[in-house]
Amino acid sequence: MTFDIDMIREVYNRYPERVAAAREAVGKPLTLAEKILYTHLWEGNASEAFGRGTSYVDFAPDRVAMQDATAQMALLQFMQAGKDKVAVPSTAHADHLIQARIGADKDLQEGINKNNEVFNFLSSVCNKYGIGFWKPGAGIIHQVVLENYAFPGGMMIGTDSHTVNAGGLGMVAIGVGGADAVDVMAGMPWELKFPKLIGVKLTGRLNGWTAPKDVILKVAGILTVKGGTGAIVEYFGEGAESMSATGKGTICNMGAEIGATTSTFGYDDSMRRYLAATGRKDVVDAADKVAEHLTGDAEVYANPEQYFDQVIEINLDELTPHLNGPFTPDLATPVAEMKKKAAANDWPTDIEWALIGSCTNSSYEDLTRAASIVADAVEKGIAPKAILGINPGSEQVRYTAERDGLMDTFNKLEGTRIFTNACGPCIGQWAREGAEKQEKNSIVHSFNRNFAKRADGNPNTHAFVTSPEMVAAIAISGKLDFNPVTDTLTNANGDEVMLAEPTGHELPSAGFAVEDNGYQAPAEDGSGINVVVASDSQRLQLLAPFTPWDGKNIDGAKLLIKALGKCTTDHISMAGPWLRYRGHLDNISNNCLIGAVNAYTEATNAVTNQLDGSVDEVPNVARAYKAADVPTIVVGDHNYGEGSSREHAAMEPRHLGVRAVIVKSFARIHETNLKKQGMLGLTFDNEADYDLILADDTFNFTDLADFAPGKQLNLEVVHADGSTDNIKLNHTYNAQQIDWFKAGSALNLITMQNNA
Numbered sequence: 186m187t188f189d190i191d192m193i194r195e196v197y198n199r200y201p202e203r204v205a206a207a208r209e210a211v212g213k214p215l216t217l218a219e220k221i222l223y224t225h226l227w228e229g230n231a232s233e234a235f236g237r238g239t240s241y242v243d244f245a246p247d248r249v250a251m252q253d254a255t256a257q258m259a260l261l262q263f264m265q266a267g268k269d270k271v272a273v274p275s276t277a278h279a280d281h282l283i284q285a286r287i288g289a290d291k292d293l294q295e296g297i298n299k300n301n302e303v304f305n306f307l308s309s310v311c312n313k314y315g316i317g318f319w320k321p322g323a324g325i326i327h328q329v330v331l332e333n334y335a336f337p338g339g340m341m342i343g344t345d346s347h348t349v350n351a352g353g354l355g356m357v358a359i360g361v362g363g364a365d366a367v368d369v370m371a372g373m374p375w376e377l378k379f380p381k382l383i384g385v386k387l388t389g390r391l392n393g394w395t396a397p398k399d400v401i402l403k404v405a406g407i408l409t410v411k412g413g414t415g416a417i418v419e420y421f422g423e424g425a426e427s428m429s430a431t432g433k434g435t436i437c438n439m440g441a442e443i444g445a446t447t448s449t450f451g452y453d454d455s456m457r458r459y460l461a462a463t464g465r466k467d468v469v470d471a472a473d474k475v476a477e478h479l480t481g482d483a484e485v486y487a488n489p490e491q492y493f494d495q496v497i498e499i500n501l502d503e504l505t506p507h508l509n510g511p512f513t514p515d516l517a518t519p520v521a522e523m524k525k526k527a528a529a530n531d532w533p534t535d536i537e538w539a540l541i542g543s544c545t546n547s548s549y550e551d552l553t554r555a556a557s558i559v560a561d562a563v564e565k566g567i568a569p570k571a572i573l574g575i576n577p578g579s580e581q582v583r584y585t586a587e588r589d590g591l592m593d594t595f596n597k598l599e600g601t602r603i604f605t606n607a608c609g610p611c612i613g614q615w616a617r618e619g620a621e622k623q624e625k626n627s628i629v630h631s632f633n634r635n636f637a638k639r640a641d642g643n644p645n646t647h648a649f650v651t652s653p654e655m656v657a658a659i660a661i662s663g664k665l666d667f668n669p670v671t672d673t674l675t676n677a678n679g680d681e682v683m684l685a686e687p688t689g690h691e692l693p694s695a696g697f698a699v700e701d702n703g704y705q706a707p708a709e710d711g712s713g714i715n716v717v718v719a720s721d722s723q724r725l726q727l728l729a730p731f732t733p734w735d736g737k738n739i740d741g742a743k744l745l746i747k748a749l750g751k752c753t754t755d756h757i758s759m760a761g762p763w764l765r766y767r768g769h770l771d772n773i774s775n776n777c778l779i780g781a782v783n784a785y786t787e788a789t790n791a792v793t794n795q796l797d798g799s800v801d802e803v804p805n806v807a808r809a810y811k812a813a814d815v816p817t818i819v820v821g822d823h824n825y826g827e828g829s830s831r832e833h834a835a836m837e838p839r840h841l842g843v844r845a846v847i848v849k850s851f852a853r854i855h856e857t858n859l860k861k862q863g864m865l866g867l868t869f870d871n872e873a874d875y876d877l878i879l880a881d882d883t884f885n886f887t888d889l890a891d892f893a894p895g896k897q898l899n900l901e902v903v904h905a906d907g908s909t910d911n912i913k914l915n916h917t918y919n920a921q922q923i924d925w926f927k928a929g930s931a932l933n934l935i936t937m938q939n940n941a
């Protein structure tokens with residue numbers, strides 16, 4: 186059965202007319218990304234061409250997905266919006282809160298016991314408001330979406346930055362903060378700055394040890410963590426068509442790591458095969474009727490330079506396996522060069538743990554390719570030097586893999602641990618023994634992110650991202666710099682042997698199977714369902730609206746922290762142990778900016794309270810300013826807020842009295858999250874002004890009354906010696922976003938409009 190097939194057919198019915206209107210408005214052949222964007226305009230048929238990177242446009246996404254760690258806040262906000270039911274098909278997925286420790290069954294039970302209150306809350310809110318709920322153990326949101334909901338040419342948003350994974354089935358799927366999801370679920374338009382377009386032409390064909398993961402590891406090396414900001418990446422060419430849909434998903438998934446708004450691929454046979462194998466032949470039939478519209482125009486792919494803002498070409502025949510890291514996903518090293526580079530940088534090369542999983546690489550194909558390496562090693566009598574840990578992407582993948590003997594194969598390798606179908610170590614839900622000793626070490630994994638502390642909480646763990654087949658090879662060799670193309674291993678007989686190249690199955694030859702997929706359909710009529718949040722709960726807290734702007738300039742503000750260098754959402758609102766407070770704003774605010782590096786001392790979680798000169802943890806100092814009614818600001822470097830979609834990174838500072846975040850540049854989702862929560866997210870007009878800001882400065886906004894689109898704001902910086910600097914701040918607020926600021930938050934505005 187296909188979920189929401191009628192909605193999908195309707196989308197396709199509109200396609201020919203809407204694409205024709207877009208073609209006329211734009212006046213030239215269209216990329217796939219443009220077709221999807223223009224067929225999802227809130228206004229209906231396009232009547233004008235939008236400026237890439239400049240126009241704010243209202244869209245009407247087809248669906249919404251949320252995961253447990255962000256859904257709590259999204260749904261707490263939705264409950265305030267005063268609606269009976271969600272306006273578009275929506276789902277929530279319990280995947281982030283389950284820890285990997287012993288193995289699947291025990292960990293899942295423990296996860297349920299520990300998070301019962303939150304799961305019950307999610308299950309009842311979903312039931313009440315018409316939202317599908319995927320229970321703990323059902324799988325990772327993005328794999329479940331790919332298997333059940335994604336469809337070529339569709340548009341969705343999701344409260345998780347890796348929502349972009351659905352580009353593997355030709356969607357425009359975009360990660361957003363919960364407040365954006367609330368707009369769409371409440372039946373309102375969703376606004377996005379019309380993206381720029383990057384074209385990636387793939388020639389040749391993957392071979393040997395090279396996997397789809399290497400395409401995105403290579404692209405990340407070229408574009409860096411900022412290079413995709415504000416852009417949709419569209420892949421095309423024979424190389425694209427020769428890859429599986431889940432392989433395409435891997436590539437789109439990690440587009441989040443280059444800051445891309447999303448990534449996508451044109452509709453092709455790999456998608457037909459995947460849709461059919463996952464029980465959605467009806468989607469294939471419907472898509473085939475409009476197939477010409479579900480890919481870019483031939484002229485575009487023939488002369489990409491004329492249609493994309495930037496074009497990259499990668500020859501898959503020549504692409505080699507890569508390892509990206511440590512600490513940042515764009516530091517790309519070809520496996521063949523790792524020996525030299527690891528030595529030069531003093532990266533530990535002994536590996537104790539190698540992990541396969543996450544929404545990036547946990548498909549059936551991924552498991553078969555990794556299993557082929559494991560089977561080869563077992564057959565050749567090579568004992569593994571590291572522990573291999575595996576989190577399957579979904580119950581459907583796990584069940585099928587088990588039926589097809591893949592789990593047996595993995596289990597034949599000494600020490601292998603199969604964890605729950607969940608995020609697990611990818612988001613710090615990993616009780617890694619000994620991590621508390623904080624020893625310098627390296628791990629490899631097939632995930633997407635490798636920021637400091639992310640997997641095991643140890644700041645000295647050097648994490649490298651690579652393909653599942655390379656993870657398996659490195660688990661067996663125990664060496665980060667092992668190159669399976671050239672290096673040998675010693676087996677039990679003392680012979681020098683080589684690992685065979687990976688082989689795999691794109692799809693299970695006997696079809697996918699599952700006994701209980703873990704889905705809970707919502708009640709037809711949810712009006713009688715009562716959602717309870719205990720007033721003394723430590724995990725959940727009903728939200729109180731943020732205070733509206735008082736119409737005055739912000740005066741006498743103090744600096745909470747000036748962050749140095751990389752300040753991702755993991756630095757602003759850490760995950761791991763803090764995931765337990767994702768539904769309780771006051772409690773989770775105790776992690777606010779604790780990972781950010783203080784620019785004056787290079788210490789983390791230690792800032793000076795200018796009211797009494799004491800040095801304390803960031804959240805404590807923020808609370809002290811708040812209690813004294815002193816507004817605060819945060820200053821940051823480039824790409825501030827990179828990484829996750831978690832709006833906690835905006836709500837916590839807001840809750841603790843921070844009024845403005847002033848940085849050299851922002852990551853897209855975080856900038857929007859700040860705006861939505863009624864904060865000032867501003868950038869230095871002159872980046873060098875970052876250096877002017879001193880720890881004991883006082884800040885006065887002098888022209889907030891004139892806050893208007895396209896107009897700079899002035900900030901008076903009063904230094905302790907009485908001297909002043911006036912600095913110019915840029916912003917990207919449009920008129921509506923300024924209204925959010927004035928109302929105190931976007932949600933306040935919706936509620937006001939509902940009550941009007």
Ligand code: MIC
Pocket residue numbers: 254255281344345346347360612634760828829830831
């Ligand atoms: C992540 O990969 O960082 C997460 C956890 O999936 C986040 C969402 C979150 O913080 O809950 C994301 O990428 O958006």
Ligand code: SF4
Pocket residue numbers: 281325326327345347543544545607608611612632633634
């Ligand atoms: Fe989960 Fe990791 Fe994927 Fe985020 S990146 S959704 S934590 S598996």
